Amino acid sequence: MNKWVPVVLCSTLLAACATPTRYIDPAADDGAVAMTMDYRDFERAADAALQDLLSSGAVDNPSGDRYVMAVSRIVNDTMQRIDTDQLVKKIRVGLLRSGKVITTTAVGVDGAEDAMNEKARELRNSEEFDQSGVQKKGTLKAPDLSLSGKIIQRNHKVKDEQQVEYYFQLSLTDLQNGLAIWENETPIIKRGSDKGVAW
Known part of the structure; x- marks a missing residue:
């Protein structure tokens, strides 16, 4: 008997028993809740922060113009490796659509978010480029x-279960005077089996 037949047969049986891959509608996802953060947690936290910010009046510019916002550091103080842009991007999109705030990609804590802001300006005085299309000095906002x-994570033992608490804390600072004009904390609390992994 060919020694590969049992291997192929086992692989075929495992594939037949595996759960089929399928699409999930984020708006109607009733799947199991994980102890770790998933996209539903980021959606919930971002929406709560956005609605609170818009209703607070902090981004209502008396002049009627849109405010220009820079994104500073969003610290991940959890046991999980997450990209904080998953939270921030949803807030940025909501603010842009509100017509009240636009985000600059030319300024960031670690340099420009979009390096092309600077690269495009390096074309000044280059004989290879039509200077009429090159960005002029003093045009960045x-x-x-x-x-x-x-984002903070705290784990607790509750009888024979574990409780995992996530706190999404945000501050909006007026750069003219350094004052925080809006602050928000959205808690997301989960309780489940102490065998569940929370990192």
């Missing part, structure tokens, strides 16, 4: 506001 924050 300085930010009025800065968004910063932290």
